[in-house]
Amino acid sequence: MTTGTLITVAPTGAESAKTEVPALPVTLDELLLTAKECEALGASIIHVHIRDDDARPTLDPGRLRATVAALRESTDLIVQLSTGGAVTDPEADRLAVLDAAPDMASCTMGTVNFGDDVFLNRWEFIVGLHTRMQERGIVPEYEIFDLGHLTALRRLLDKYGLPHGGHVHVDFVMGVPGGMPGTTAALVAAQQMLRDLPEDTTFSATGIGRSSIPVMLASLSAGGHLRVGMEDTVTYAKGRPVESNMQLVARAVGFAQLAQRPPLNTTQARELLGL
């Protein structure tokens, strides 16, 4: 049984506009302040999407490198870069994210309808991400938007071997319109499918929008970990916009403590993830 809880903060994402969500951290200074405060509250991993000077999502290699360096300088958080980017980002730019040499990077395990868009993740592209991360010593977080993505993960590991460090960690991204719903039933179904993966595989879960709280509670009670942040949730409660990422991390920490699974610190998190 897992004793502590990994808490990942996903502060920015690629979908919300700064004009509509003014509290969204989009500059490097805003990101660093958020990172430091979330670490102090109990986050151990930061899942990073960056923005350009006009607050639009970007995968600019120089900016990504500078962001990784600045986060390492100011925090002890595990830096996980998004290779998902925005739905419009080309594969080559998404692969080039790994050149910024983060501790971890996301690796989405299949294509999914994403609201009115399609989040495209071809098999060959997934293999490219997985094998490059193996070569470069980057630990993947396999993003699971639907149950079939776990079948794809099993196939990937069977054919190409374990990730760097030997530990498999997945993140259930639930409640995306087009993916699995953010319900306890779906979380349990996804957890059951982990039986086909290495025995010590760990999972975190995040619920988009109003599924945030049910998914957190389901994940904690099933022995899973938590991801929260304004990438996934911009409404704290009915009629109440999220004020900051810290507000979401503080709520997640409170739930984890209630479940008697307090947050793992960054050293414990690195140990668990094989970093």
Ligand code: KMH
């Ligand atoms: N922005 C979504 C299209 C990831 O970061 O790897 C994809 C996403 C997943 O956020």
Ligand code: ZN
């Ligand atoms: Zn993301």
